[in-house]
Amino acid sequence: xxxxxxxxxxxxxxxxxxxxxxxxxxxxxxxxxxxxxxxxxxxxxxxxxxxxxxxxxxxxxxxxxxxxxxxxxxxxxxxxxxxxxxxxxxxxxxxxxxxxxxxxxxxxxxxxxxxxxxxxxxxxxxxxxxxxxxxxxxxxxxxxxxxxxxxxxxxxxxxxxxxxxx
Numbered sequence: 001x002x003x004x005x006x007x008x009x010x011x012x013x014x015x016x017x018x019x020x021x022x023x024x025x026x027x028x029x030x031x032x033x034x035x036x037x038x039x040x041x042x043x044x045x046x047x048x049x050x051x052x053x054x055x056x057x058x059x060x061x062x063x064x065x066x067x068x069x070x071x072x073x074x075x076x077x078x079x080x081x082x083x084x085x086x087x088x089x090x091x092x093x094x095x096x097x098x099x100x101x102x103x104x105x106x107x108x109x110x111x112x113x114x115x116x117x118x119x120x121x122x123x124x125x126x127x128x129x130x131x132x133x134x135x136x137x138x139x140x141x142x143x144x145x146x147x148x149x150x151x152x153x154x155x156x157x158x159x160x161x162x163x164x165x166x
Contacts, residue, residue, distance in 0.1 A: 005092050006035045008122040011156035012091065013039030019160065024084045026077060027051030027069075029062035032091055037062055050080040078103050087116040087166070089159065090150075092125040108149050116166055117150040120159055126152065 013036040016023055023040045025033045027049025037047045041064060048067045052074055055061065061068060069084075071077045078100055082088075090101045107113050119126050130152065136142040153159050 001032065004123060005032055005125075008120075008155065009033070009035040009091055010039040012036050012089065012120065012159065013041075013045070014043055015156045015160045016040050017043035017045030019163065021163065022046040022048065022066075024048045024050070024081050026081065026096070027062055027065065028055070028060050030060055032093060034062060036091070037065065041065070048084055050077050050084070052077050082107070082113070085115065087163070088118065090117070090119045090126075092120075092122060105149055109146060118159060118162060119150055119152045120155065121152050122155050 009032040013023065016036075017040040023037060023045060025037060025047070028034055028051065029037075037049070040047050046066045047062075048069070049062055049065045050069045050071060051061050052071050056068075056070060069080055071080055081100070082104055088101075088104050090097065101117075101119070104113070104115070104117055108115070108117060119129075121127065121130075133142060133147065137144060137147065151162060153162055
């Protein structure tokens with residue numbers, strides 16, 4: 001992963017801690033979310049991890065978190081993060097990030113929660129996904145109102161401004 005994404009992740013972690021927001025995430029000590037967690041912790045933020053036992057056993061669990069909750073399955077992990085979160089901030093990521101994003105997005109569409117979902121589109125990372133969403137809407141697989149289920153923000157500064165308005 002390019003350093004620019006790690007830097008953007010650290011910016012988010014610093015901003016969240018500075019504003020008194022906690023972080024709930026998958027509990028890993030690696031990657032972009034590991035950088036977010038480290039930055040928030042370094043500034044005295046509360047960071048809660050939720051990780052399946054089999055990943056903890058592979059030694060990827062962050063050992064310096066405020067709390068670490070263990071689950072048996074990946075689905076339990078997603079539920080565990082969702083119930084502990086007041087809002088969802090989606091940073092650049094891979095398949096796990098996409099799975100988590102679409103899970104909470106679908107739950108919101110179905111009325112299972114009404115928590116804010118924010119897609120942080122640093123360096124245009126999510127542009128192709130937004131283009132796909134527009135295509136799916138044009139083909140009538142998504143409804144126009146589905147685009148209002150989440151907010152697209154450019155960076156940590158835009159995220160901070162948006163969170164203060166909630």
